[in-house]
Amino acid sequence: MPICPECETALDFDEEEVEEGDVIICDECGTEYEVVATDPLELSKVEEGYEDEEEFGEEEEE
Numbered sequence: 001m002p003i004c005p006e007c008e009t010a011l012d013f014d015e016e017e018v019e020e021g022d023v024i025i026c027d028e029c030g031t032e033y034e035v036v037a038t039d040p041l042e043l044s045k046v047e048e049g050y051e052d053e054e055e056f057g058e059e060e061e062e
């Protein structure tokens with residue numbers, strides 16, 4: 001089970017039940033992580049209050 005880098009608590013979700021783009025929230029510290037890859041599982045911390053919103057959800061895909 002993945003560990004939250006912020007508080008080192010085990011993130012409570014099933015790796016096999018998440019998909020790319022899913023957002024996982026740490027129950028302990030509330031940090032949000034977006035699933036960027038599932039094989040292997042890779043999480044990207046979602047920065048709150050990020051000023052440059054142009055980088056949010058507007059990524060170009062082929």
Ligand SMILES: [Zn+2]
Binds near residue numbers: 004006007026
């Ligand atoms: Zn945490």
